[in-house]
Amino acid sequence: MGDVAEAVGVSKTTISRYLHGEYAYMSSETKAKIEQVINELGYRPNRMAQGLKATVSHLVGVSIADVGNPFSSLLIKGIQEECRERDVQLLVSDSNNSPEFERANIESLLDAQVDGLIVNTVGNNDAWLSEFHGRKNRKPVVMLDRIMTPLTYDSVASDNAGAVQSMLDHLVSRGFTYIVFVTRPGKGISTRTTRRIAFEKYLHAHAVEGDVLVYDSGARDLGTGIGRLLADHDGEKICLFANNEESMRDILEATSDRTRGGIGICAFADEQWAKYSGFGITCLDQNPVLMGRTAARKLFSRVYDGAKGPCSVDELPTRLCVFASTLI
DSSP: OOHHHHTTOOOHHHHHHHHHOOOOSOHHHHHHHHEEEEHTTOOOOOOHHHHHHSSSSEEEEEEEEEEEEHHHHHHHHHHHHHHTTTEEEEEEEETTTTHHHHHHHHHHHHHHTOEEEEOOOSSOHHHHHHHTTOOOOOOEEEEEEOOOOOOOEEEEEEEEEEEHHHHHHHHHTTTOOOOEEEEETTOOOHHHHHHHHHHHHHHSSSEEEEEEEESOOOOOHHHHHHHHHHHHHSSSSSEEEEEEHHHHHOOOOOSSSHHHHHHHEEEEEOOHHHHTTOHHHHHOOOOOHHHHHHHHHHHHHHTTOOOSSSSEEEEEEEEOOOOOOGGO
């Protein structure tokens, strides 16, 4: 900053004002000269150093449950788009589905002087997150996709119950008589629990049979369970309803082309992924980019715009995309 100030012939305070967008007491000639010198010298401000002197750092942190999940990458994409529009830098940490890593991520992001946090929790970490909420020095937090109950932080999620109902209405209209909800264990993970409860309530209230197939050791274990259910319900019109893209992938790996040709398949999944999977898989598109953008806006409203009041949850609608897999 000193080199830029010397080259322009102004004080470091003037350079600092320029970098923070404070142009009220600066001539257009000075502003243009500063921009020219910054470009010539290749100067880039140190965000960390700025954060030590300023009340805000213009850094936000994100802890993602599993950055390798395609859904998660789209959440990050949405957050990043909103950050660019607000000139906010984004720091991302992967929890690798570990509560321990998630706790370490959050502490590390706080050490980096972030202004706030977006947490896509791994689940089974509610006690620690509740304790964190009570800290005097905590930063604003928005929970993304997976949320805590009772509501402790501002949150953004899909309308999971409404989505399950819309998919099941479609399957019933297509004449499916036996529907299987396929999921990994849901303890401590709000999305899986909410979807399973909605599925079971629907079966109880409508003239359609079904079951929940929980598996935990990969496609081989899942293939055994699917084979058993197909044998028990031979002659019925069956559909496998995957909880997410991970379970959808496991179903495809666990079943043969011949098996898939005789049953329906659907999932919570991104339309662009599902459309080109085999013959096209009917899906519930959650628009994760919009979810990420919405979470970032909620966080910015607290951190930078002075929003007050109790925490709230935004439930975003999903979109039913029908392809060949349920048109049998």
